[in-house]
Amino acid sequence: MIKAFIVVNNHAMVRLCRFYEQLGVDKQTELCQTVYKLVTSRPDHLCSFVDDEKTFGPDTKLVYRHFATLYFCILSDRSESELAMLDLIQVYVETLDKVFENVCELDLIFNSPKAYTVLDETVVGGLVLEISTNKILNVYDQLMKLEKMHSSLMDKIAIS
Amino acid sequence: MAPFLGGMRGLTVFVQDVRNCANKEQERLRVEKELANIRRKFNKTHRALTPYERKKYVLKLLYVYMLGYNVDFGHTEALKLISASTYGEKQVGYMTTSVILNERNEFLRMAINSVRRDVISTNETNQCLGLSCIANVGGREFADSLAGDVETILMTPTIRPVVRKKAALCLLRLFRKNNEILIPETFAPKMVDLLDAERDLGVLIGVLGLLSGIVSYDYKGYEACVPKVITIMERLTRNTDIPPEYLYYGIPSPWLQVKCMRILQYFPTPEDPALLDAQLTAVRNILKTQSVKNLNKNNALHAILFEAINLVTSIDYAHELLDPCVELLGKLLGMGPNIRYLALSTLNTLAAMPDLREAIKVYQSEVVSALHDADISIRKRALTLLFSMCDASNVHDIVEELVKYLVTADFDIREELALKTAILAERYSINDRMWFIEIALQMIDKAGDFINDDLWHRLVQVATNNPTLHADTAKLMFVKLRDDGATNELVLRVVSYCIGEFGYLLPIPASQYVDLMIPLFHSTDEGTQAIMLTAFIKIAMHKNCDQGSMGKIVQVFTDMSTSMVSEIQQRACEYLRLLQIGPSMRSILEPMPEYPDQSSVLERHVQVDNVASDVAAGVRKLGISQSVREQPKSLASSSMRVGTDLVVASPAQPRDAVADLLGDLIGETLASAPPPALPAATSSGVDLDELFGAGTRALPAAEQRPALAAPEVSLALAAPAPVAGAATSSNTLDDLLGLDASAAPAVTRASAAAHGGADLLDELGGFTENRIALVPAAVAPAAAPVSNGVKPTVNIQECAKRFLVADNGLLYEDANVQIGIKSQWQGSQGRVMFYIGNKMENADLQKVSMTIHQIDGLRHALQPVPSTIGAKRQVQLMLQVAIVSSFAGAPRLDFSYTCAGAGTVSVALDVPVRMNKFLSPMTIASPQEFIARWHQMVSAGQQQKIMDLAPQYATGIESVVNAFTGMHLAVHKGLDPNPANLVSGSRFVGEKSGEVLIGVRVESDANVRGRYRFTVASMDKDASRAVMETIVAALGANT
Incomplete structure (x- = not known):
């Protein structure tokens, strides 16, 4: 089971995080910072896994991938395959890339609801819901249509 | 702007504002302003919020929460959005709820009804929103009231897949909250139907996720699912009927394949041969995988491959596949870091199977080379694997590699590494215990600063229990002592202990090792000194001990009988007395008997x-x-009792230490018993209790607890029973009693008088000529301010510089005199102890004078200086200092003396008392608080300097951290997110100035190694100037 999905930039700013375990705000912030420190201290040519019992406890591993200014990190328990987690990150990033047409950090800042929507169509409650980029995009497009419809409706109300 | 923010100009402006904030403090102010605004809006009673406004403010709250601020209001507004009618509002409501609220939150319960309404509605978008929310944050209440509804959705084929797959994962969440909602008898058949009939791979992902969650809890009742899962596997590996959107880089849903194999591992091996065969065939096909160029495709292929190997290890009848798996993993060791890491982990799992050891050993050299990988993750894996694959046949090679590796290993794994290596050496050296002893000594030598006493205790235990090794052990220890000296405390402990025990077996006179040990004795810590004292008495009491050594040992005991450390003093006094009594006491110093328990504490x-x-x-x-x-x-602690006793845990436990000492003497431990009533029955009839002044009171105690007198006691004492008779023995006892009762206090009084009540300084004997002699003596510069041709034999500037980062050391030395310093600092006060030694063999130092100049901001008082110091004598003088307010530099000391041959010599020195010595760590409640303080201080007065550091500090921030610690500048880790920088916050409380805070930031220059920018800030300008001065003097390259 995935315990947390965290996207953090080179400067320790958390751009997106979703915890699938019950944790207090302080703990979440602390965990994000720990993850940040771990991943930024590792040059890119090292492996994408950190297995640090002292930091995370015995049943947690960290799988991450570095894209441009962002680190995409997954904390999961041992029942998940590390490489499958890397695939998952890849699928998520590919989907974001299609949604935002060349995704960059600014997209996550100004459109974080969109990024969350995509994540929620990919991972639910710590388990993978959908792994096909196209399927995720289909659902996403439908949701966007709904959203647009309602906001244009709202605009009209506001104007009138 | 995007639809989400479309029209929400306020939100966009807020996000931009926050992003434009120059620092965290500005950001905090902006956020607080916004929170106040939102709170006001939510509280407004005269006008209800429009849905648009509510959505906007809740989104702002979400953003603020994401920035790391606590959001403790607005929860009801988020819940109101859930029950709104439009998608846009619902979406924001659900999103905020699942991010900000958690299952323990009271507010979430209020939402159950609205969520349920959405879940059972006919609007599938709303259904999805509700199901996702439950799957993310639903608690037990949700399980109780919604499980039935969710299960119905999953089982209804007419509902669209997009909803059903969410229902599957939602059901798993509810199952985890309450296992009773799914009963195997009724749910397993439904599960089988789902696996059988479901064609949509998206729903299958959800269903398999659900199944894996259920069987990881308990597989019983779900066995009928196994054939179905295998069928899905086959469908995937054959790539039949897989829609193109599920081909990931051409591979049929790697995700599903991995999931299927994971699930199969939870079940026992199928009994049906056809099923087993199907499973094995699928696995065999996967094992043929070849690597490809494309990174992502390669990842996916290997994800499947590793899972297949995991599956093989769990199948009972797949032995013929195991060897190929090992071979495959061996090849993968040479691939990219990710694959290498996983290959090492998987090999480690396989190494637990004894049959595979041989196959795995083929790759030993690859594993060893992975031990030197640049990546700590891989190094750790390699290390674990090496431990698993080690057995009697390769233990020598592996241990040799590990010993080599220890020197370069990361600090935080050295202890574990040393222990594990020693364990391997012990486990596989049944026939060659001497080899274990050699390896253990090497590990102690190389990792002594990182490990505790367990390892050398075990060494002693093994050596003691193998009488044939005593002589070799003694030789090994002697050679170590002679060739390398004591490289760390633990080495000195084990060497001393072993020489004390077995030294008499060496074919050399005792003087050879006694002469090596005595100089080391004075420069070591009390724990080690205690062990060495016991070693000395054992050496001295042996009949082969020569008179010269005896004399030196007696001298040590005599010196130490005035030690301020009660443990040392007591041992010295007692041992001295034992020596005076002579050979009749020899029996209690016999070598230790064998330890009863063989299990290793390691x-x-x-x-x-x-x-x-x-x-x-x-x-x-x-x-x-x-x-x-x-x-x-049996816990190994009991086996190590005696060894442990030899170490004085800390000076803070003097009472226990006394008990331990008796334990040493008689070979039995009674650490928990109070000293005056130590029950120690002896076969010789000598009541040792009396030695310790317990008198007759102790006798009944000894009778009451005869069981405590363990067999070792008699072993140690029995051999040549001292038959001196009642008269002699009572004489002896009286003597000892007298010593204990009166001599010790007398000694204490004497030393107290001599040292002028230097209670704060915990050890006075530690700093003697030997210690000083260990400091490398640099050649003095010609310009040293010394008169009359007597030149200092040390570089005074160097000495002064060393004191910038150290509290103890050598201040000055010339041909006649040596001045050492130890200092202690507490709050606004400090004590500096001068040790002034006359080095001359037969001439006094006369007209000794020391004058310390006043400086503003510092109050000081020096003990009266004796005008004469006799030949080879050392005096100790205490200087008490207290800080009044900030001050720069250090007070000057004019030191002069007269002696025959040199006339009058006078020198000017700096007393190593600088303002930074009075610093203590500043308490920092939160980074925000520190940043706020820092900005305050910077605006009041800051010093900034970009500086290239001296070579010894230019190696990295760690060395700067060490230097800062030496300067009493408290380093606060983690305040600066960049690990190459550091932040320090310290304070002192001056008698006049009150509390003064001083912050230091050190930022590394990424382009120039060893170049840093130092910023010192304080409300007190003089303080920041003084600290900067010290930093520059201590760390700078050209000062």
Whole structure:
């Protein structure tokens, strides 16, 4: 089971995080910072896994991938395959890339609801819901249509 | 702007504002302003919020929460959005709820009804929103009231897949909250139907996720699912009927394949041969995988491959596949870091199977080279694997590699490494215990600063229990002592102990090792000194001890009988007395008897780890022999009692130490018993209690607890029973009693008088000529301010510079005199102890004078200086200092003396008392608080300097941290997110100035190694100037 999905930039700013375990705000912030420190201290040519019992406890591993200014990190328990987690990150990033047409950090800042929507169509409650980029995009497009419809409706109300 | 923010100009402006904030403090102000605004809006009673406004403010709250601020209001507004009618509002409501609220939150319960309304509605968008929310944050209440509805959705084929797959994962969440909602008898058949009939791979992902969650809890009742899962596997591996959107880089849903194999591992091996065969065929096909160029495709292929190997290890009848798996993993060791890491982990699992050891050993050299990988993750894996694959045949090679590796290993794993290596050496050296002893000594030598006493205790235990090794051990220790000296405290402990025990077996006179040990004695810590004292008495009491050595040992005992450390003093006094009594006491100093328990204290360290990690790894069916991992039945602590006793744990436990000492003498431990009533029955009839002044009171106590007199006591004492008779022995006892009762206090009084009540300085004997002689003596510069041709033999500037980062050391030395300093600092006060030694053999130092100049901001008082210091004598003078307010530089000391041959010599020195010595760490409640303080201080007065550091500090921030610690500048880790920088916050309380805070920032220049920018800030400008001055003097390259 995935315990947390965290996207953090080179400067320790958390751009997106979703915890699938019950944790207090302080703990979440602390965990994000720990993850940040771990991943930024590792040059890119090292492996994408950190297995640090002292930091995370015995049943947690960290799988991450570095894209441009962002680190995409997954904390999961041992029942998940590390490489499958890397695939998952890849699928998520590919989907974001299609949604935002060349995704960059600014997209996550100004459109974080969109990024969350995509994540929620990919991972639910710590388990993978959908792994096909196209399927995720289909659902996403439908949701966007709904959203647009309602906001244009709202605009009209506001104007009138 | 995007639809989400479309029209929400306020939100966009807020996000931009926050992003434009120059620092955290500005950001905090902006956020607080916004929170106040939102709170006001939510509280407004005269006008209800429009849905648009509510959505906007809740989104702002979400953003603020994401920035790391606590959002403790607005929860009801988020819940109101859930029950709104439009998608846009619902979406924001659900999103905020699942991010900000958690299952323990009271507010979430209020939402159950609205969520349920959405889940059972006919609007599938709303259904999805509700299901996702439950799957993310739903608690037990949700399980109780919604499980039935969710299950119905999953089982209804007419509902669209997009909803059903969410229902599957939602159901798993509810199952985890309450296992009773799914009963195997009724749910397993439904599950089988789902696996059988479901064609949509998206729903299958959800269903398999649900199944894996259920069977990881308990597989019983779900066995009928196995054939169905295997069928899905086959469908995937044959790539039949897979829609193109599920081809990931051309591979049919790697995700599903991995999931299927994971699920199969939770079940026992199928009994039906056809099923087993199908499973094996699928696995065999996967094992043929070849690597490809494309990174992502390669990842996916290997994800499947590794899972297939995991599956093989869990199938009972797949032995013929195991060797090919090992071979495959061996090849993968040469691939990219990710694959290498996983290959090492998987090999480690396989190494638990004894049959595979040989096959795995083929790759030993690859594993060893992975030990030197640039990546710590891989190094750790390699290390674990090396431990698992080690056995009697390769233990020598592996241990040799590990010893080599220890020197370069990361600090935080050295202790574990040293212990594990020693364990391997011990476990596989049944026939060659001497080799273990050699390896253990090497490990102690190389890792002595990182490990505790366990390892050398074990060495002693093994040596003691193998009488044939006594002579070799003694020789090994002697050679170590002679050739390398004591490289660290633990080495000195083990060497001293072993020489004390077995030294008499060496074919050399005792003087050879006694002469090596005595100089080391004075420069070591009390724990080691205590052990050395016991070693000395054992050496001295042996009949082969020569008169010269005896004299030196007596001298040590005599010196130490005035030690301020009660443990040392007591040992010295008692041993001295034992020597005076003579050979009749020899029997109590016989070598230690064998230890009764053979189990190793070391094994305990690793067993716990193994069990924990294996359980966690979910390796349920591996045929690991549990006996290897079982906890030792008897705790090893008992076996190590005597060894432990020899070490004085800390000076803070003098009473225990007294008890331990008796334990030493008679070979038995009674550490918990109060000293005056130590029950020690002896076969010789000598009541040792009386030695310690217990008198007759102790006799009944001894009778009451005869069981405590363990067999070792008689072993140690029995041999040549002192038959001196009642008269002699009572004489002896009286003597000892007298010593104990009156001599010790007298000694204490004497030393107290001599040292002028230097109670704060815990050890006075530690700093003697030997210690000083250890400091490398640099050649003095010609310009040293010394008169009359007597030149200092040390570089005074160098000495002064060293004191910038150290509290103790050598201040000055010339041909006649040596001045050493130890200092202690507490709050606004400090004590500086001068040790002034006359080095001359037969001439006094006369007209000794020391004058310390006043400086503003510092109050000081020096003990009266004796005008004459006799030949080879040392005096100690205490200087008490207190800080009044900030001050720069250090007070000057004019030191002069007269002696025959040199006339009058006078020198000017700096007393190593600088303002930074009075600093203590500043308490920092939160980074925000520190940043606020820092800005305040910077605006009041800051010093900034970009500086190239001296070579010894230019190696990295760690060395700067060490230097800062030496300067009493408290470093606060983690305040600066960049690990190459550091932040320090310290304070002192001056008698006049009150509390003064001083912050220091050190930022590294990424382009120039060893170049840093130092910023010192304080409300007190003089303080920041003084600290900067010290930093520049201590760390700078050209000062």
